[in-house]
Amino acid sequence: MKPAPFTYRRPTSLTEALDLLAQEPEAKVLAGGQSLVPLLSMRLSSVPVLIDINGLPDLARVTVDDSGVRFGALVRHSDLLAHEGAAAAQPLLAAALRHVAHPTIRNRGTTVGSIVHADASGEMPMILRLADGTLTVASSRGRREIAARDLFVGPLETSLAADEIAVEAFVPALPAGSGVAFDEVARRHGDYALCGVGAVVALDGAGSVEHVRAGYVSVSETPAVVDLTECFPDGEMTARTLAAAGEMAVGQLDPESDIHGTADYRAQLARALTARVLKAAQDDARARAAQKVSS
Amino acid sequence: MTMSEPTSEETVPVRLHVNGVTHDIVVPPRRLLSDALRHDIGLTGTHVGCEHGVCGACTILVDGAPSRACLMFAVGAQDVELTTVEGLTHEDGSLSPVQQAFKDCHGLQCGFCTPGFLTTIAAGIRDNPDPDREDARDMIAGNLCRCTGYQNIVASVLRAAEIQREEEAS
Ligand SMILES: Cc1cc2nc3c(=O)[nH]c(=O)nc-3n(C[C@H](O)[C@H](O)[C@H](O)COP(=O)(O)OP(=O)(O)OC[C@H]3O[C@@H](n4cnc5c(N)ncnc54)[C@H](O)[C@@H]3O)c2cc1C
Ligand code: FES
Ligand code: FES
Numbered sequence: 001m002k003p004a005p006f007t008y009r010r011p012t013s014l015t016e017a018l019d020l021l022a023q024e025p026e027a028k029v030l031a032g033g034q035s036l037v038p039l040l041s042m043r044l045s046s047v048p049v050l051i052d053i054n055g056l057p058d059l060a061r062v063t064v065d066d067s068g069v070r071f072g073a074l075v076r077h078s079d080l081l082a083h084e085g086a087a088a089a090q091p092l093l094a095a096a097l098r099h100v101a102h103p104t105i106r107n108r109g110t111t112v113g114s115i116v117h118a119d120a121s122g123e124m125p126m127i128l129r130l131a132d133g134t135l136t137v138a139s140s141r142g143r144r145e146i147a148a149r150d151l152f153v154g155p156l157e158t159s160l161a162a163d164e165i166a167v168e169a170f171v172p173a174l175p176a177g178s179g180v181a182f183d184e185v186a187r188r189h190g191d192y193a194l195c196g197v198g199a200v201v202a203l204d205g206a207g208s209v210e211h212v213r214a215g216y217v218s219v220s221e222t223p224a225v226v227d228l229t230e231c232f233p234d235g236e237m238t239a240r241t242l243a244a245a246g247e248m249a250v251g252q253l254d255p256e257s258d259i260h261g262t263a264d265y266r267a268q269l270a271r272a273l274t275a276r277v278l279k280a281a282q283d284d285a286r287a288r289a290a291q292k293v294s295s
Numbered sequence: 296m297t298m299s300e301p302t303s304e305e306t307v308p309v310r311l312h313v314n315g316v317t318h319d320i321v322v323p324p325r326r327l328l329s330d331a332l333r334h335d336i337g338l339t340g341t342h343v344g345c346e347h348g349v350c351g352a353c354t355i356l357v358d359g360a361p362s363r364a365c366l367m368f369a370v371g372a373q374d375v376e377l378t379t380v381e382g383l384t385h386e387d388g389s390l391s392p393v394q395q396a397f398k399d400c401h402g403l404q405c406g407f408c409t410p411g412f413l414t415t416i417a418a419g420i421r422d423n424p425d426p427d428r429e430d431a432r433d434m435i436a437g438n439l440c441r442c443t444g445y446q447n448i449v450a451s452v453l454r455a456a457e458i459q460r461e462e463e464a465s
Contacts, residue, residue, distance in 0.1 A: 001346065005304050008324035008370050030371070037366040038347035041327070050324070052371050078360075102437025104415065105348060107360040108367070190436050 179285025
């Protein structure tokens with residue numbers, strides 16, 4: 001099918017884009033188009049005006065410093081995935097981006113667009129939550145920062161106002177002593193996950209588990225992050241404590257059945273992946289600590 | 296306005312650079328790039344299957360990067376270089392490594408999916424001139440084929456890389 005008619009605007013400055021959006025609050029921003037164009041083509045959505053931000057090269061920058069990674073609204077998934085500095089500062093980014101769609105889709109889809117699209121089956125909204133990141137949004141009224149925990153308010157729904165454009169996202173660097181991992185089960189690599197899990201595990205100086213957080217893809221209505229620290233009271237990851245963590249996580253998730261899998265199957269994947277990913281994140285933390293000592 | 300009155304839709308002039316040739320067309324902003332290539336410019340090599348980014352039949356190169364032509368609007372593609380399957384052939388008209396490899400290895404049956412595979416693989420072996428079987432499978436994972444079972448397409452990727460290396464050596 002084809003999209004319904006709309007008026008197309010391609011601003012050459014952010015100010016112009018924000019003015020257009022202020023005048024026409026029903027307008028939509030077009031970034032990579034990898035989610036919006038299918039919705040328009042299937043007529044699940046229609047817009048009076050499309051504001052194409054691809055003429056704003058200032059939004060295509062990635063900057064990395066000690067505090068973390070900042071990436072603009074035109075940074076494509078493929079650019080962020082290939083950015084070595086970003087991967088070194090916060091390895092969760094590359095670990096999850098590898099699972100976002102196929103390379104051809106990643107060549108155009110933007111990571112910020114994926115975050116604003118707020119699909120709980122998308123990897124990057126969850127990663128922003130898990131890493132405690134922020135989104136900077138702008139309107140003709142000014143700029144503000146939204147913490148990831150305040151961003152995702154419902155299925156495909158964020159706390160952005162109608163006249164706001166997301167300009168960049170910030171993901172904090174991985175703290176010293178921590179490790180990460182991400183894994184998912186999909187019907188085919190590159191497809192949306194049946195269930196995906198990311199984790200950050202912090203170890204203390206003696207190598208004992210200090211803090212554990214896990215994030216979940218495709219098993220809740222909004223990107224879900226669960227603090228699992230209390231499942232490891234004596235700081236050790238054993239078959240028993242890992243199983244308890246999986247159980248606790250599943251208790252806070254709300255998987256749904258669809259043609260690709262039942263709710264029970266997704267819950268079982270969440271349990272199994274929790275144990276696997278937490279263990280891998282602990283191994284990662286240990287490897288980083290060893291590397292630090294030897295260097 | 297009565298129902299029978301035709302509604303006029305806004306159209307915009309669009310300049311597209313396709314396979315090194317500039318085309319000026321006038322289309323509504325909602326014209327998908329895949330349709331502009333096929334219907335307005337007449338380059339019917341780019342195929343349209345699903346029209347929502349899943350099948351890969353419409354894959355073309357946008358500034359060299361494989362992209363779905365059905366997920367772009369023609370009006371948004373003015374400042375980039377587009378390469379369709381028609382643009383893969385060597386300048387003297389002979390087949391490019393991927394095209395030759397598909398012929399050698401029976402990489403197609405009905406051929407509907409083929410243009411999307413050819414563009415994807417052309418970029419794939421440019422970026423990775425010496426793929427192994429696993430790389431080849433990865434390269435084509437975003438494209439669907441209903442006929443071949445993929446084995447011959449994987450063989451074609453490896454053969455295409457081989458021909459490309461031979462061409463470069465000579
Ligand atoms: C076949 C296929 C498979 C896919 N598989 C996956 C997958 O496995 N995992 C995954 O995470 N994603 C997947 N995607 C989606 C892909 O990651 C999209 O690129 C992404 O979700 C949206 O980013 P975009 O830049 O394309 O945004 P667009 O499609 O341009 O926009 C999406 C929405 O966000 C809004 N928006 C975009 N940018 C801004 C901004 N800066 N400010 C305000 N609003 C904005 C738009 O108005 C629109 O509502 C897939 C897509 C396809 C076609
Ligand atoms: S027609 Fe574009 S991906 Fe199927
Ligand atoms: S050869 Fe028929 S769809 Fe691929």
